Amino acid sequence: MSKSPRSELLAVQRKLWRWNKKLIEDSINVKEPGFDRYERNYRRAVRDYKRVSNQDEMVRSILSSDIIYVGDYHTCHQSQRSFLRILKAVVTMGADVTIGMELIHRRHQRVLDRYLAGRIKERTFLKRIRLLEHWVFDLWQNFRPLFDFSQYHGIPMVAIDAAQKGATVRQRDRATAELIAGYAERHPRRKLFVFSRRSALSSRNARNRLYATPRSSANA
Numbered sequence: 001m002s003k004s005p006r007s008e009l010l011a012v013q014r015k016l017w018r019w020n021k022k023l024i025e026d027s028i029n030v031k032e033p034g035f036d037r038y039e040r041n042y043r044r045a046v047r048d049y050k051r052v053s054n055q056d057e058m059v060r061s062i063l064s065s066d067i068i069y070v071g072d073y074h075t076c077h078q079s080q081r082s083f084l085r086i087l088k089a090v091v092t093m094g095a096d097v098t099i100g101m102e103l104i105h106r107r108h109q110r111v112l113d114r115y116l117a118g119r120i121k122e123r124t125f126l127k128r129i130r131l132l133e134h135w136v137f138d139l140w141q142n143f144r145p146l147f148d149f150s151q152y153h154g155i156p157m158v159a160i161d162a163a164q165k166g167a168t169v170r171q172r173d174r175a176t177a178e179l180i181a182g183y184a185e186r187h188p189r190r191k192l193f194v195f196s197r198r199s200a201l202s203s204r205n206a207r208n209r210l211y212a213t214p215r216s217s218a219n220a
Helices: 005-027 035-045 055-063 077-092 106-116 122-129 140-153 169-186 204-211
Strands: 067-072 097-105 157-161 191-197 217-219
Touching (some): 077 097, 077 140, 097 140, 106 140, 157 169, 157 191, 169 191
Parallel strands (some): 067 191, 067 217, 097 191
């Protein structure tokens, strides 16, 4: 019995996921203490969900929220494309938004501002933020459309990787959450999209610090 096109597509997606997962695991030469426990906690936090929503419902929820969490899978370009589609839908409706980008460390915020303003070239920008030194993979081609979209529409970006060198994953989550909460408090009229790895959004420390901010929130 032949498979349906949907079944074949799902089989291909599963194969790509397994390949990508192995590639990532093989690239990790040193795993920090406590990471396995952190990963188990993450899997428990995301093993279930309330229900699947449609796009219209998702957009309505975003428009009624102030802080929107969007989970990212850095090495999967469909993750960034999906976020770009969400941005297009919301910006088209006139929303005033800011993008919190985990890809860049906060110490490079001025470099990021200069790049978005067109004051430095792409090559200079990438060199100054040391993207290839900061991440295991070359992620720029995946993320570049998001930066192009922000430049074209004049959308501010905030570098939300706030961890110090040598920080654990929990410390990184806590530092990012504090930065996000501070920005939201200083800019109460802007919708803040938080584009960060999925595990960070499920972190208990991160959630507690973010939910202490007196503003409405949504998960996309």
